[in-house]
Amino acid sequence: MEWRKSADIQNILIHEYFGISAPVIWDVVKNKLDALDTACRKLFEAI
Template identity: 40%
Template structure:
C-alpha cells in the first residue's frame, strides 16, 4: 500500500491558480456567445470551477477571513451546484464568474501564497 502525500494549504492554493490559468486558456478570446455554443469549453471551464471550489473548501477559515472581499462561501457553493445540478447550470452565471471573479481571486491567492511560503 502506497502512502499518499498529505496535501498542504499551498497545494490547494496552487490548484486554484492553475485552474484560473486553465479557464483563461480555454476561453481565450471567446465572446459570451461563442462560449455558450462551445460544449467542450463549457465542460472544461465547469470542471476547472469545480476544482477551484473544492480547493477553496480546503483553505482554513483562519486564512480566508483575512480576505473578506472574496466570496468564499459562494465559491464553494458554486462547486456543489456545478457538480450536482447537471441540467440546471446557468451558463450566463458561469460566464460572468469567469469574467468578474477570477482576477480578484487570483490576487488574493497569490497574496496568500506570499504570506505562507
C-alpha cells in the same frame, strides 16, 4: 475574498451541473475569477 461563495459555486458546478446556465458561468469567469486569483496569490505569498 468571499471564500464561502467560492465554495458554493464549486458545489453548484459539481452537484447541479445540468442546472447551470452558460450566462451564469460566463459571468463568474468575466467578473469573479480575477478577485479569486488575487486572493489566492496573496494567500500563497503569506505562507
